[in-house]
Amino acid sequence: MSLVNDLSSFAATLxxxxxxxxxxxxxxxxxxxxxxxxxxxxxxxxxxxxxxxxPNTHTRLYESDDxxxxxxxRYAKGHHAGWSLPIPSLLDDIDSAxxxxxxxxxxxxxxxxxxxxxxxxxxxYNMEGSPYCRKVREALSELDLEYIVRNLPKGSPKxxxxxxxxxxxxxxxxxxPNTxREMYESDEIVAYLDAEYGPxxxxxxxxxxxx
Numbered sequence: 770m771s772l773v774n775d776l777s778s779f780a781a782t783l784x785x786x787x788x789x790x791x792x793x794x795x796x797x798x799x800x801x802x803x804x805x806x807x808x809x810x811x812x813x814x815x816x817x818x819x820x821x822x823x824p825n826t827h828t829r830l831y832e833s834d835d836x837x838x839x840x841x842x843r844y845a846k847g848h849h850a851g852w853s854l855p856i857p858s859l860l861d862d863i864d865s866a867x868x869x870x871x872x873x874x875x876x877x878x879x880x881x882x883x884x885x886x887x888x889x890x891x892x893x894y895n896m897e898g899s900p901y902c903r904k905v906r907e908a909l910s911e912l913d914l915e916y917i918v919r920n921l922p923k924g925s926p927k928x929x930x931x932x933x934x935x936x937x938x939x940x941x942x943x944x945x946p947n948t949x950r951e952m953y954e955s956d957e958i959v960a961y962l963d964a965e966y967g968p969x970x971x972x973x974x975x976x977x978x979x980x
Contacts, residue, residue, distance in 0.1 A: 837850065
């Protein structure tokens, strides 16, 4: 099943023509907000994603096209994130939807029935266009786990941070402050997340009497 999983994730990357693998802008690390679904309606008035909260400018935005335009205007510094050729927004939406269809909707449904409020956010060193990183992001989403993304597209100077931290430049790389576990390899990460935070583990934890 791992091979099938890899092939469909590769197919999603091909459908998106490698979007997210190379940076148009190499900006310094910025803090990311951490709203959850139950907080989203309070923040923006409705449960709709994507929703961007920029604490640097106190900007809040729905709608992917508006968010991309804002990010390019605010942070591109003369460059432009997006396709190298002009692509109509509708075609981009269809292409992005096709990538989700290839993955059969992975990452869109929560498998964790009971959220744990005592968990610290995990950290994922990530490259958006990587099929291996995609599998990990889907698992994190399905398990309703908060996580901080350290995006490392090809050419990013921040890649040196991962090499210094983990010993080599390879993504995905997961850091879990709740268990002090750190690891490379997408299949190992997904298996670890399911074992540590999956429905079976959470059910067992609820049934275990406290001392």
